[in-house]
Amino acid sequence: MSGWDGFLHGLSLAAQPDVLIYCVFGVLLGTFVGVLPGIGAMATISLLLPITYYLSPEAALVMLAGVYYGSQYGGAVASILLRLPGTPQSAVTTLDGYPLAQQGRAGVALFTSMISSFSGSMIGIFVLIVLSGALARAAIAFGAAEYAAMMILGLVAASTVGAKHPAKGLAMVVLGLILGCVGTDVNSGVQRFTFGQTELMDGVNLVALAMGLFGVAEVIANIRVAERTGVPPRVALRELLPSRSELRRIPFPALRGASLGSFFGALPGTGSTISSFLAYAVERRVSRHPEQFGTGAIEGVAGPEAANNAAAISAFVPTLALGIPGDPIMALMLGALVIHGVQPGPLMLEARPDMFWGLIASFGIGNVLLLILNLPLIGIWVSMLRIPFRWLYPAILIFVCLGVYSVRGSSFDMFAVALIGLIGYALSFARFNPALLLLGFVLGPLIETNLRRALLIARGDPMVFLQRPIAAAFMVVAAGLIVMSLVQVIRRQSNRAV
Amino acid sequence: MKRDIPDLAGGVLLAAIGLFVTFYAVGHYEIGSLRRMGPGFFPAFLGGVLAALGVMIALPALGRQGEAIRIAWKECLAVLAALLVFAAGLNQVGLVLVTLASVLIATLAAPDCRIGWRIALAVIVTILSVAVFSFGLKMTVPLWPGR
Secondary structure (H helix, E strand, O other), X not given: OOHXXXXXXXXXXXXOHHHHHHHHHHHHHHHHHHHOOOOOHHXXXXXXXXXXXXXXHHHHHHHHHHHHHHHHHHHHHHHHHHOOOOOXXXXXXXXXXXXXXXXXXXXXXXXXXXXXXXXXXXXXHHHHHHHHHHHHXXXXXXXXXXXXXXXXXXXXXXXXXXXXXXHHHHHHHHHHHHHHHOEEOOOOOOEEOOXXXXXXOOOOOHHHXXXXXXXXXXXXXXXXXXXXXXXXXXXXXXXHOOXXXXXXXXXXXXXXXXXXXXXXXXXXXXXXXXXXXXXXXXXXXXXXXXXXXXXOOOHHHHHHHHHHHHHHXXXXXXXXXXXXXXXXXXXXXXXXXXXXXXXXXXXXXXXXXXHHHHHHHHHXXXXXXXXXXXXXXXXXXXXXXXXXXXXXXXXHHHHHXXXXXXXXXXHHHHHHHHHHHHXXXXXXXXXXXXXXXXXXXXXXXXXXXXXXXXXXXXXXXXXXXXXXXXXXXXXXXXXXXXXXXXXXXXXXXXXXXX | OOOOHHHHXXXXXXXXXXXXXXXXXXXXXXXXXXXXXXXXXXXXHHHHHHHXXXXXXXXXXXXXXXOOOOOOHHHHHHHHHHHHHHHHHHHHHHHHXXXXXXXXXXXXXXXXXXXXXXXXXXXXXXXXXXXXXXXXXXXXXXXXXXX
């Protein structure tokens, strides 16, 4: 099935009422948690993960993906109105969105972010259709060495690109890889690091890990912080429409941002947050009035918002085509697919075309829904910002417990969530990123299996990773990233010493 | 004496975990060779890498001033107590009572101190959780003590 036939076929599947309803639910919930500072897409998707056991795989994935790209829309609202990013991806939007709001142009900033988000998503979907098919075909030639090298590159890139403390990022990834070793070793049947606990034989529970790190730890950290958000201004519907001269400043920045976002989103390890920062830098560079940036430039909202939405969509390229998640949210998506017995990868397109195209088509439907719903509902989303966090977090905690219990009726898992939550909270003090731990955890078993297989085929010769050209390219880039970040850290330290 | 305590403690702890993993893997599982890796190979290797990274994080922290950290003790304790009570009590006293108790404990951390609000919230969350999980998702979970 070619790309466009597949997409049309997917549309007919995704438009079925029993899938569509979860798409609507997903994008609305995503916008809601994106708007609210204090709960993110990561925590919400972990919370929903156990519930997806009760849904069909199509509905489950469509819903979880909807939460993800929906949150990208919502994230801008708090950024613009309160200078408080609802999601990390929309942190850049505060730079020009908030000044616009202070000048009474909040409506225009919101409109710009919505329309740019939409165009970014649409371009992302186009890239996803074109790239994932091609990549899946190319990836059939990939052997174990290529897979292992690519995943190693993904992990290195995720922890070093744009990171202030690459060693901390790498440490979290490695800790995640170690956690991924817990349980029965597939090759030998040996119980590793279970310490006699039968509950650990299947490994650390992904749902418990994700909920502890993101649900519980975020609740603890946000109870006090989220109370001090301030009161957002009211935004009327007619204030949304920009003037003609303002409208003209949207398309090109949005287009540039979307191209940038689609590219970096599809690369393993560089996600939507980095894309939005890059898009902002590009807009300031190409602008004829760079001095306007930071004081309310429309371009400074349009570029980054298009970029983070495009990246959120194109992040599905490596996840679906190769079965390798490029960022932590995709790691959760991969987990959800595997829970439902769908193995993403080059063969998924052949084996489960309905799933593949249905999901992609649902992105199109979901984004159109977001555009249609969000503009009229903007007043409601803004008023959501007035909900105090203390009304929400007790319910979040109870849902965390029940969610993890529902997976296999185990009290052990609920105690594990409490412990993991405590660890997650402790990690935040030294600015360790728990998302990288989760990425390592999901990729760990995949890396180990492919590493062992590659070396077995090569008769134990580690040079196999340098002799095969594609694997070698991945390894060289990964090594380059590590060297670059080392240089950066050493330079920063010598600057301080001077 | 300047110390970045969070980085120092984090680095040392990671290094300790790494060393433990390596020694435990070497001691308990077969390492094998590069050609035929045993179950201990990958974790033993990872433990070594983690230990090295931990040292890399801890060493520079010795000579610099860290940011002051503020631990949200009250919030942390209330949340953990709520979770532990829920985990321990769910099968003993049933969903309804355990949810009420956990929400009341969790709200101890909330800045709003009115008791009426706490009880109202506990009742609402209980109704929600019973509706969603017990009736909606048909989860097998006791609602009341002693079934």
